[in-house]
Amino acid sequence: MKLWQKDGAKPTNQLIESFTVGRDRELDVLLAPFDLLGSMAHSIMLEKVGLLSYEELQSILNECRKIFKEEITTGQFSIEDGIEDVHSQIEFMLTERIGDTGKKIHSGRSRNDQVLVDLKMFFRDKVEQITQQVNQLFITLQARSEEHKEDLLPGYTHLQIAMPSSFGIWFGAYAESLVDDLTALQGVYKMINKNPLGSGAGYGSSFPLDRKLTTELLGFDDLNYNVVYAQMTRGKMEFALAQAIALFAGTLSRLAMDVCLYNSQNFGFLTLPQEMTTGSSIMPHKKNPDVAEILRGKTNRLKGLATEINFVQSNLPSGYHREFQIIKEIILPALDEFSECLKVADFMVKNLQVKKDILQDPKFDLLFSVENVNKLVVEGTPFRDAYRKVGNEIESGNFTPERELAHTLLGSIGQPATEEIKNAMNKVLEGFKFEKTHQAFEKLLDATSFSR
Numbered sequence: 381m382k383l384w385q386k387d388g389a390k391p392t393n394q395l396i397e398s399f400t401v402g403r404d405r406e407l408d409v410l411l412a413p414f415d416l417l418g419s420m421a422h423s424i425m426l427e428k429v430g431l432l433s434y435e436e437l438q439s440i441l442n443e444c445r446k447i448f449k450e451e452i453t454t455g456q457f458s459i460e461d462g463i464e465d466v467h468s469q470i471e472f473m474l475t476e477r478i479g480d481t482g483k484k485i486h487s488g489r490s491r492n493d494q495v496l497v498d499l500k501m502f503f504r505d506k507v508e509q510i511t512q513q514v515n516q517l518f519i520t521l522q523a524r525s526e527e528h529k530e531d532l533l534p535g536y537t538h539l540q541i542a543m544p545s546s547f548g549i550w551f552g553a554y555a556e557s558l559v560d561d562l563t564a565l566q567g568v569y570k571m572i573n574k575n576p577l578g579s580g581a582g583y584g585s586s587f588p589l590d591r592k593l594t595t596e597l598l599g600f601d602d603l604n605y606n607v608v609y610a611q612m613t614r615g616k617m618e619f620a621l622a623q624a625i626a627l628f629a630g631t632l633s634r635l636a637m638d639v640c641l642y643n644s645q646n647f648g649f650l651t652l653p654q655e656m657t658t659g660s661s662i663m664p665h666k667k668n669p670d671v672a673e674i675l676r677g678k679t680n681r682l683k684g685l686a687t688e689i690n691f692v693q694s695n696l697p698s699g700y701h702r703e704f705q706i707i708k709e710i711i712l713p714a715l716d717e718f719s720e721c722l723k724v725a726d727f728m729v730k731n732l733q734v735k736k737d738i739l740q741d742p743k744f745d746l747l748f749s750v751e752n753v754n755k756l757v758v759e760g761t762p763f764r765d766a767y768r769k770v771g772n773e774i775e776s777g778n779f780t781p782e783r784e785l786a787h788t789l790l791g792s793i794g795q796p797a798t799e800e801i802k803n804a805m806n807k808v809l810e811g812f813k814f815e816k817t818h819q820a821f822e823k824l825l826d827a828t829s830f831s832r
Contacts (some may be wrong), residue, residue, distance in 0.1 A: 402704065405459045408466035410712060412457050413448065414501035415466045418476075418494065419485050420444050420824050421597035422577060425489055426814070429588045438831065443478050443826055448760045472592050480786050488589045490581040492700045496614055497577050499708075501598065501817075503621060507569045508814045511562065515721040517577050518805055519556045520729050525552035525796045531738045532785075532793070534747055535650060544785060544793060546735050547650075550798040552607070555775075557631045559805045565624040566811055572617050575600040579610035582699055599820030614704045615693040616811035618711045622686035625718055629682040632725050636676035639728065643669045651733045671728055678721050685714050739783075749774060755782050784796050 408415075420441055427437040447470070451457040461471045529548030534541050575598060578584065578591035581786030584607040595603050604610035644650035657667040692706050739747065749770055756766035773779040787793040790800070823829050 387490075396452040397775070401464060402705060404465050405463075405713050407459060407708050408459060408469075410668050411466050411495075411498040411502055412470070413452050414498045414505075414664070415470055415494070416448050416452065417485070417821060418497045418577065419470060421594045422489060424597060424830055425593045427787070428593060429590055431487050431587065432481075432484060433509060435831065436484065439478045439481050440474065440485060442827075443474055443482075445827060447473060448825060452650065460783070462808055465491070465495075466498070467787060470810060484792070487580070488580070488585045488587040492581045492611060492614075493576050493579045495576065496610065497598070498574050499599075499614075500574070501578065501615065502573050503617065504569070504817060507565060507621075508812070508817075509560050509719060510565065510715075511721070511809065511812060511814075513719060513726070514558055514562055514565075515805070515809060516720055517726045517729065518555050520726050521551050521555035521558070521807050522798050522802060524729060524732070525549070525555060527732050529794055529796050531734055531736060534739065534744055541744060543745050543750050544739060546793045547797075548796045551794060552798065552801065554631060554635050556801045556804070559630070559801065559808060561624070561627040561631055561693070562805070562808050566625050566808060568617070568620045570601070571613075571616070573601045573830075574604045574613075574729070576600070576604045576610035576613065577605065579607035582608055582611035593697055597820060597824065600816035601816075608698055611700055612698055614700070615696075615707055617685055618707050619689045622689050622711060625682045625714070626686055628718070628827040629721075630737065631678040632721055633676050635725065635729075636679065637673075639672040639732065640669050640676065642673070647739055649735055651735070652728075653731050653733065656728065656731060671724060675721055675724055675728070678717060681762045682714060682718055684723070685710065687712050702736065722761055745781045746774065748783055751782045751785065752779070 390506075407803045419656040423432060423437055423440045423444075434438070437547045438657065448459070460472075463469045463472060471482060471486060476670070489732045513778060516797070525548045528551065529546060533547050533550055535543045537544035570704060575591065575595040577598075578589045591603055604613055639650070640651075641647055643652055652669055652671070656669075656671050658670045688710055689707055692703050692710070693701075696703065730784060737746065738744070751775075752764070752770045755768045756769065757763050761769070770779070785793060789795060791797040
């Protein structure tokens, strides 16, 4: 029987059930640890306000810890046939094992605020994983930046050669881009990290629920205070998270495009090791950069994630709507794909092989035109006059490049500002404060906690 099903009511038509449940059973398994922790925190609060006895609470906590240790952490947890979702499965398991006490944990809750708190905790965990992976890619990019800060590279504007650049500041540019991307993700994390429990179906409860207690128990920074707005965050938080992912996707897709471009024979600035390339069935010379191309394609697709989520919830009024379940099918697999993209990008960057002395080729002589202009300016020529003089030399074919570079500008050739960018990243990382959540969960799972 479903949680909402009444005695004697006709069962839902199988076609309708399959259509409306969708991938809920499959995806809800990912929410199981968080649903269990949420139920534990809710039960502790119910005992405090007199809706559970102390003995009932201990029975619930002990069984929840057993399920967490023996079934969830071992990968044995599953949602049985005929049970709609993870919330129903856990309540069914508790009722089966500890009797009527298991039926009491839903007091003051709706599946609406229950799935909301599950998703918020799931997304918090995913943001932490993403942050760790982003930081790893950042460290790799910074290491390559320092390694190649003196190795020159053509700089382009309009895809025309412009001025000298270096692999140091090319790698470093993507490192600093990740700092800004992670700053945006931190803003989304702060939005997610608010407790909706107690909002029920979106209109609160007449029970004297202590919402601040569950906020503390689950390691949230604050509450979604207004019960109607708490429900309105469903869909909104996924949309915001997808927008943040799109920023990272933009960074990674541009990096992948650069690798495809620079790896081609017409550029020839870097190469991929043979084990990272594929061949052609007809052309024996081919070493294709499929890894960069697929990375570009996957991250470009992730840029559209927010748009897809936005379309699903277009024109919905306030309150809960079943369309929100579809958003789970969009965002949860996408987060796994994004995690894979970060892992592949880190591996690719570590193994890129940089070519030396690229700018010695005469075809890059014009890259140094600005250096010639600057030399004249230092010698006392007004900039506009120096610009025209060098321009005329180029037009007449009498240009001789001044190849000596002496950049002292912070963030430029030879000065990639590695330490300053690292400090900026560390400041962002410190702002997440993931440890607060870890401590809250450890306390819930500690058998000595919440006993007299």
